[in-house]
Amino acid sequence: MKNYKPKGRLSAKEYIDGILSGDRVILSRGITIVESNLESDKILAKEIIHAILPHSGNSIRIGITGVPGVGKSTFIEAFGQHLIKKGHKVGILSIDPSSQRSKGSILGDKTRMEELANLDEAYIRPSATGDTLGGVANKTGETMLLCEAAGYDVILIETVGVGQSETAVHGLTDFFLLLMLSGAGDELQGIKKGIMEMADMVVINKADGDNIKKSEMAKRQYQNALHIFPLSESGWSPVVTTASAIKNIGIDTVWNEIEKYKTLVDENGYFKKNRSNQQIQWMYNNINEELKRMFYGSKAIANQLQDLEKDILASKISPVKAAQLIIESFKKNM
Numbered sequence: 001m002k003n004y005k006p007k008g009r010l011s012a013k014e015y016i017d018g019i020l021s022g023d024r025v026i027l028s029r030g031i032t033i034v035e036s037n038l039e040s041d042k043i044l045a046k047e048i049i050h051a052i053l054p055h056s057g058n059s060i061r062i063g064i065t066g067v068p069g070v071g072k073s074t075f076i077e078a079f080g081q082h083l084i085k086k087g088h089k090v091g092i093l094s095i096d097p098s099s100q101r102s103k104g105s106i107l108g109d110k111t112r113m114e115e116l117a118n119l120d121e122a123y124i125r126p127s128a129t130g131d132t133l134g135g136v137a138n139k140t141g142e143t144m145l146l147c148e149a150a151g152y153d154v155i156l157i158e159t160v161g162v163g164q165s166e167t168a169v170h171g172l173t174d175f176f177l178l179l180m181l182s183g184a185g186d187e188l189q190g191i192k193k194g195i196m197e198m199a200d201m202v203v204i205n206k207a208d209g210d211n212i213k214k215s216e217m218a219k220r221q222y223q224n225a226l227h228i229f230p231l232s233e234s235g236w237s238p239v240v241t242t243a244s245a246i247k248n249i250g251i252d253t254v255w256n257e258i259e260k261y262k263t264l265v266d267e268n269g270y271f272k273k274n275r276s277n278q279q280i281q282w283m284y285n286n287i288n289e290e291l292k293r294m295f296y297g298s299k300a301i302a303n304q305l306q307d308l309e310k311d312i313l314a315s316k317i318s319p320v321k322a323a324q325l326i327i328e329s330f331k332k333n334m
Contacts, residue, residue: 066179
Protein backbone atom coordinates (compact mmCIF):
# COMPACT_ATOMS: atom_id res chain seq x y z
CA MET A 1 0.00 0.00 0.00
CA LYS A 2 2.97 2.30 0.57
CA ASN A 3 3.48 2.91 -3.14
CA TYR A 4 -0.24 3.11 -3.93
CA LYS A 5 -1.04 5.99 -6.23
CA PRO A 6 -4.73 6.91 -6.63
CA LYS A 7 -6.14 7.08 -10.14
CA GLY A 8 -6.35 10.52 -11.68
CA ARG A 9 -3.25 11.90 -10.03
CA LEU A 10 -1.34 14.28 -12.30
CA SER A 11 2.43 14.50 -12.58
CA ALA A 12 4.23 16.98 -10.32
CA LYS A 13 4.94 19.18 -13.35
CA GLU A 14 1.26 19.29 -14.28
CA TYR A 15 0.30 20.37 -10.78
CA ILE A 16 3.07 22.97 -10.65
CA ASP A 17 2.33 24.43 -14.10
CA GLY A 18 -1.41 24.49 -13.40
CA ILE A 19 -1.02 26.25 -10.06
CA LEU A 20 1.41 28.83 -11.44
CA SER A 21 -0.97 29.56 -14.32
CA GLY A 22 -3.80 30.23 -11.84
CA ASP A 23 -5.90 27.20 -12.81
CA ARG A 24 -8.37 26.93 -9.92
CA VAL A 25 -9.27 23.29 -10.63
CA ILE A 26 -5.63 22.19 -10.51
CA LEU A 27 -5.06 24.42 -7.47
CA SER A 28 -7.86 22.55 -5.67
CA ARG A 29 -6.41 19.21 -6.70
CA GLY A 30 -2.96 20.32 -5.57
CA ILE A 31 -4.32 21.29 -2.15
CA THR A 32 -5.95 17.85 -1.90
CA ILE A 33 -2.49 16.31 -2.45
CA VAL A 34 -1.03 18.53 0.29
CA GLU A 35 -3.78 17.47 2.70
CA SER A 36 -3.47 13.76 1.92
CA ASN A 37 -1.92 11.32 4.38
CA LEU A 38 -0.91 8.80 1.69
CA GLU A 39 2.87 8.34 1.58
CA SER A 40 2.92 8.69 -2.24
CA ASP A 41 1.01 11.99 -1.96
CA LYS A 42 3.33 13.29 0.76
CA ILE A 43 6.30 12.80 -1.57
CA LEU A 44 4.41 14.51 -4.40
CA ALA A 45 3.31 17.37 -2.11
CA LYS A 46 6.91 18.08 -1.09
CA GLU A 47 7.93 18.29 -4.75
CA ILE A 48 5.07 20.67 -5.56
CA ILE A 49 5.75 22.93 -2.56
CA HIS A 50 9.48 23.05 -3.25
CA ALA A 51 8.82 24.15 -6.85
CA ILE A 52 6.21 26.80 -6.08
CA LEU A 53 7.99 28.25 -3.03
CA PRO A 54 9.88 30.96 -4.98
CA HIS A 55 6.52 32.14 -6.37
CA SER A 56 4.82 32.39 -2.94
CA GLY A 57 4.96 34.95 -0.14
CA ASN A 58 3.75 37.87 -2.24
CA SER A 59 0.51 38.43 -0.37
CA ILE A 60 -0.69 40.01 2.82
CA ARG A 61 -2.03 37.32 5.13
CA ILE A 62 -4.93 38.39 7.34
CA GLY A 63 -6.33 36.32 10.19
CA ILE A 64 -10.01 36.89 10.99
CA THR A 65 -11.75 35.62 14.11
CA GLY A 66 -14.70 36.54 16.27
CA VAL A 67 -17.36 35.34 18.65
CA PRO A 68 -20.15 33.10 17.26
CA GLY A 69 -22.90 35.14 15.61
CA VAL A 70 -20.63 38.11 14.90
CA GLY A 71 -21.19 37.76 11.14
CA LYS A 72 -17.78 36.53 9.97
CA SER A 73 -19.05 35.07 6.71
CA THR A 74 -21.04 38.22 5.86
CA PHE A 75 -18.04 40.38 6.73
CA ILE A 76 -15.64 38.27 4.65
CA GLU A 77 -18.00 38.35 1.68
CA ALA A 78 -18.27 42.17 1.82
CA PHE A 79 -14.55 42.59 2.51
CA GLY A 80 -13.56 40.17 -0.25
CA GLN A 81 -15.75 41.94 -2.80
CA HIS A 82 -14.26 45.29 -1.77
CA LEU A 83 -10.73 43.95 -2.29
CA ILE A 84 -11.61 42.49 -5.69
CA LYS A 85 -13.04 45.85 -6.80
CA LYS A 86 -9.66 47.34 -5.88
CA GLY A 87 -7.94 44.87 -8.19
CA HIS A 88 -6.89 42.14 -5.76
CA LYS A 89 -7.27 38.36 -5.97
CA VAL A 90 -8.51 36.93 -2.67
CA GLY A 91 -7.96 33.48 -1.21
CA ILE A 92 -10.16 32.53 1.76
CA LEU A 93 -9.11 29.61 3.96
CA SER A 94 -11.46 28.48 6.70
CA ILE A 95 -10.24 26.57 9.77
CA ASP A 96 -12.60 24.62 12.00
CA PRO A 97 -10.75 22.37 14.46
CA SER A 98 -14.09 20.93 15.59
CA SER A 99 -14.74 19.56 12.09
CA GLN A 100 -12.73 16.46 13.02
CA ARG A 101 -15.62 15.55 15.31
CA SER A 102 -18.60 17.13 13.58
CA LYS A 103 -17.36 16.50 10.03
CA GLY A 104 -18.42 20.06 9.22
CA SER A 105 -18.31 21.17 5.60
CA ILE A 106 -17.08 24.29 3.85
CA LEU A 107 -20.19 24.04 1.69
CA GLY A 108 -21.93 26.02 4.43
CA ASP A 109 -19.40 28.83 4.06
CA LYS A 110 -19.70 28.78 0.27
CA THR A 111 -23.47 29.09 0.60
CA ARG A 112 -23.13 32.01 3.01
CA MET A 113 -20.55 33.66 0.73
CA GLU A 114 -22.44 32.87 -2.46
CA GLU A 115 -21.68 36.10 -4.35
CA LEU A 116 -17.99 36.01 -3.47
CA ALA A 117 -17.69 32.30 -4.31
CA ASN A 118 -18.96 33.01 -7.84
CA LEU A 119 -16.23 35.57 -8.60
CA ASP A 120 -13.20 34.38 -10.59
CA GLU A 121 -10.91 36.53 -8.43
CA ALA A 122 -11.94 34.72 -5.23
CA TYR A 123 -11.04 31.23 -4.06
CA ILE A 124 -12.69 29.69 -0.99
CA ARG A 125 -11.28 26.56 0.60
CA PRO A 126 -11.55 24.76 3.95
CA SER A 127 -8.26 23.93 5.61
CA ALA A 128 -7.73 20.39 6.83
CA THR A 129 -6.97 20.68 10.51
CA GLY A 130 -5.34 17.38 11.26
CA ASP A 131 -5.55 16.22 14.86
CA THR A 132 -3.54 19.02 16.48
CA LEU A 133 -2.95 22.74 16.30
CA GLY A 134 0.39 21.94 14.70
CA GLY A 135 -1.61 20.18 11.99
CA VAL A 136 -3.70 23.31 11.55
CA ALA A 137 -0.60 25.43 11.05
CA ASN A 138 1.16 23.00 8.69
CA LYS A 139 -1.74 22.17 6.39
CA THR A 140 -3.08 25.72 6.29
CA GLY A 141 0.41 27.11 5.74
CA GLU A 142 1.03 24.83 2.76
CA THR A 143 -2.41 25.61 1.30
CA MET A 144 -1.66 29.31 1.70
CA LEU A 145 1.61 28.94 -0.26
CA LEU A 146 -0.20 27.24 -3.13
CA CYS A 147 -2.82 30.01 -3.24
CA GLU A 148 -0.10 32.67 -3.30
CA ALA A 149 1.71 30.87 -6.12
CA ALA A 150 -1.61 30.83 -8.03
CA GLY A 151 -1.69 34.65 -7.86
CA TYR A 152 -3.87 35.39 -4.82
CA ASP A 153 -2.33 38.49 -3.24
CA VAL A 154 -4.64 38.77 -0.22
CA ILE A 155 -5.13 35.65 1.90
CA LEU A 156 -7.89 35.66 4.53
CA ILE A 157 -7.66 32.89 7.13
CA GLU A 158 -10.91 32.55 9.05
CA THR A 159 -11.21 30.65 12.32
CA VAL A 160 -14.61 29.15 13.07
CA GLY A 161 -15.48 29.86 16.69
CA VAL A 162 -13.21 31.17 19.43
CA GLY A 163 -10.57 28.85 20.88
CA GLN A 164 -6.96 27.75 20.70
CA SER A 165 -6.94 27.84 16.88
CA GLU A 166 -6.45 31.62 17.10
CA THR A 167 -2.88 31.08 18.26
CA ALA A 168 -2.15 28.86 15.25
CA VAL A 169 -3.71 31.38 12.85
CA HIS A 170 -1.87 34.30 14.45
CA GLY A 171 1.37 32.42 13.82
CA LEU A 172 0.57 32.22 10.11
CA THR A 173 -0.60 35.75 9.38
CA ASP A 174 0.70 39.31 9.05
CA PHE A 175 -2.36 41.05 10.47
CA PHE A 176 -4.92 39.77 12.99
CA LEU A 177 -8.47 41.10 12.91
CA LEU A 178 -10.97 40.48 15.71
CA LEU A 179 -14.68 40.91 14.96
CA MET A 180 -16.94 41.81 17.88
CA LEU A 181 -20.50 42.94 18.53
CA SER A 182 -21.82 45.90 20.51
CA GLY A 183 -22.48 45.34 24.20
CA ALA A 184 -18.76 45.25 24.87
CA GLY A 185 -19.15 45.59 28.64
CA ASP A 186 -20.48 42.03 28.88
CA GLU A 187 -18.31 40.57 26.14
CA LEU A 188 -15.07 41.98 27.55
CA GLN A 189 -15.61 39.62 30.48
CA GLY A 190 -15.88 36.59 28.22
CA ILE A 191 -13.21 37.27 25.60
CA LYS A 192 -9.80 35.81 26.36
CA LYS A 193 -7.08 38.29 27.18
CA GLY A 194 -4.72 36.45 24.82
CA ILE A 195 -6.99 37.03 21.82
CA MET A 196 -7.26 40.73 22.60
CA GLU A 197 -3.47 40.94 22.87
CA MET A 198 -3.08 39.34 19.44
CA ALA A 199 -5.49 41.74 17.72
CA ASP A 200 -4.09 44.39 15.39
CA MET A 201 -7.62 45.63 14.82
CA VAL A 202 -11.01 45.21 16.49
CA VAL A 203 -14.04 45.72 14.27
CA ILE A 204 -17.45 46.17 15.91
CA ASN A 205 -19.67 44.56 13.29
CA LYS A 206 -23.42 45.02 12.71
CA ALA A 207 -23.09 48.77 13.44
CA ASP A 208 -26.30 49.81 11.73
CA GLY A 209 -29.84 50.89 12.61
CA ASP A 210 -30.54 50.76 16.34
CA ASN A 211 -27.05 49.35 16.96
CA ILE A 212 -25.12 52.46 15.89
CA LYS A 213 -25.09 54.11 19.34
CA LYS A 214 -24.25 50.86 21.13
CA SER A 215 -21.49 50.16 18.60
CA GLU A 216 -19.88 53.55 19.18
CA MET A 217 -19.99 52.93 22.94
CA ALA A 218 -18.44 49.49 22.42
CA LYS A 219 -15.74 51.08 20.27
CA ARG A 220 -14.74 53.42 23.13
CA GLN A 221 -14.74 50.54 25.63
CA TYR A 222 -12.47 48.41 23.44
CA GLN A 223 -10.14 51.34 22.82
CA ASN A 224 -9.80 51.77 26.59
CA ALA A 225 -9.23 48.04 27.08
CA LEU A 226 -6.52 47.88 24.39
CA HIS A 227 -4.58 50.73 26.04
CA ILE A 228 -3.89 48.38 28.96
CA PHE A 229 -1.70 46.16 26.79
CA PRO A 230 1.94 47.04 26.00
CA LEU A 231 2.79 48.27 22.52
CA SER A 232 3.35 45.44 20.05
CA GLU A 233 6.84 44.70 18.72
CA SER A 234 5.51 45.80 15.33
CA GLY A 235 5.19 49.40 16.61
CA TRP A 236 1.52 49.40 15.63
CA SER A 237 -1.19 50.64 17.99
CA PRO A 238 -4.29 48.42 17.58
CA VAL A 239 -7.21 50.21 15.93
CA VAL A 240 -10.89 49.89 16.89
CA THR A 241 -13.52 50.73 14.29
CA THR A 242 -17.17 50.02 13.51
CA ALA A 243 -18.64 48.44 10.40
CA SER A 244 -21.79 46.97 8.95
CA ALA A 245 -20.99 44.17 6.54
CA ILE A 246 -24.61 43.74 5.53
CA LYS A 247 -24.92 47.48 4.73
CA ASN A 248 -21.37 47.66 3.36
CA ILE A 249 -20.46 50.48 5.76
CA GLY A 250 -16.93 50.88 7.09
CA ILE A 251 -15.42 48.07 5.00
CA ASP A 252 -13.14 50.52 3.16
CA THR A 253 -11.88 51.84 6.54
CA VAL A 254 -10.80 48.32 7.53
CA TRP A 255 -8.70 47.92 4.39
CA ASN A 256 -7.26 51.44 4.68
CA GLU A 257 -6.01 50.64 8.19
CA ILE A 258 -4.48 47.35 7.01
CA GLU A 259 -2.64 49.26 4.26
CA LYS A 260 -1.33 51.73 6.88
CA TYR A 261 -0.13 48.80 8.98
CA LYS A 262 1.63 47.23 5.97
CA THR A 263 3.41 50.51 5.19
CA LEU A 264 4.58 50.84 8.80
CA VAL A 265 5.92 47.29 9.16
CA ASP A 266 7.60 47.43 5.76
CA GLU A 267 9.42 50.60 6.76
CA ASN A 268 10.51 49.45 10.24
CA GLY A 269 11.50 45.94 9.10
CA TYR A 270 8.97 44.08 11.29
CA PHE A 271 7.12 42.52 8.34
CA LYS A 272 10.19 40.66 7.12
CA LYS A 273 11.30 39.75 10.65
CA ASN A 274 7.87 38.36 11.53
CA ARG A 275 7.72 36.25 8.35
CA SER A 276 11.20 34.85 9.10
CA ASN A 277 10.19 33.94 12.67
CA GLN A 278 7.08 32.22 11.34
CA GLN A 279 9.19 30.15 8.94
CA ILE A 280 11.34 28.93 11.85
CA GLN A 281 8.25 28.07 13.91
CA TRP A 282 6.78 26.25 10.92
CA MET A 283 9.90 24.05 10.82
CA TYR A 284 9.43 23.13 14.48
CA ASN A 285 5.73 22.42 13.87
CA ASN A 286 6.71 20.02 11.10
CA ILE A 287 9.28 18.31 13.31
CA ASN A 288 6.72 17.89 16.11
CA GLU A 289 4.08 16.52 13.75
CA GLU A 290 6.49 14.05 12.14
CA LEU A 291 7.71 12.79 15.53
CA LYS A 292 4.12 12.34 16.65
CA ARG A 293 3.30 10.43 13.45
CA MET A 294 6.33 8.16 13.89
CA PHE A 295 5.49 7.50 17.54
CA TYR A 296 1.81 6.68 17.20
CA GLY A 297 2.34 4.98 13.85
CA SER A 298 4.48 2.27 15.47
CA LYS A 299 2.59 -1.02 15.97
CA ALA A 300 4.85 -1.96 18.89
CA ILE A 301 4.08 1.34 20.61
CA ALA A 302 0.34 0.94 19.97
CA ASN A 303 0.35 -2.51 21.57
CA GLN A 304 2.39 -1.36 24.55
CA LEU A 305 0.09 1.62 25.06
CA GLN A 306 -2.92 -0.70 25.30
CA ASP A 307 -1.19 -2.74 28.01
CA LEU A 308 -0.16 0.39 29.90
CA GLU A 309 -3.71 1.76 29.76
CA LYS A 310 -4.96 -1.45 31.42
CA ASP A 311 -2.25 -1.20 34.09
CA ILE A 312 -3.15 2.43 34.82
CA LEU A 313 -6.85 1.56 35.16
CA ALA A 314 -5.94 -1.30 37.50
CA SER A 315 -3.77 1.09 39.55
CA LYS A 316 -0.70 -1.05 38.87
CA ILE A 317 1.31 1.89 37.53
CA SER A 318 1.13 5.68 37.62
CA PRO A 319 0.51 7.69 34.43
CA VAL A 320 3.89 9.40 34.86
CA LYS A 321 5.75 6.06 35.13
CA ALA A 322 3.78 4.68 32.17
CA ALA A 323 4.78 7.69 30.04
CA GLN A 324 8.45 7.21 31.00
CA LEU A 325 8.33 3.52 30.06
CA ILE A 326 6.78 4.11 26.64
CA ILE A 327 9.26 6.89 25.80
CA GLU A 328 12.19 4.67 26.83
CA SER A 329 10.80 1.86 24.68
CA PHE A 330 10.48 4.21 21.69
CA LYS A 331 14.05 5.49 22.13
CA LYS A 332 15.44 1.93 22.15
CA ASN A 333 13.74 1.11 18.85
CA MET A 334 14.82 4.29 17.05
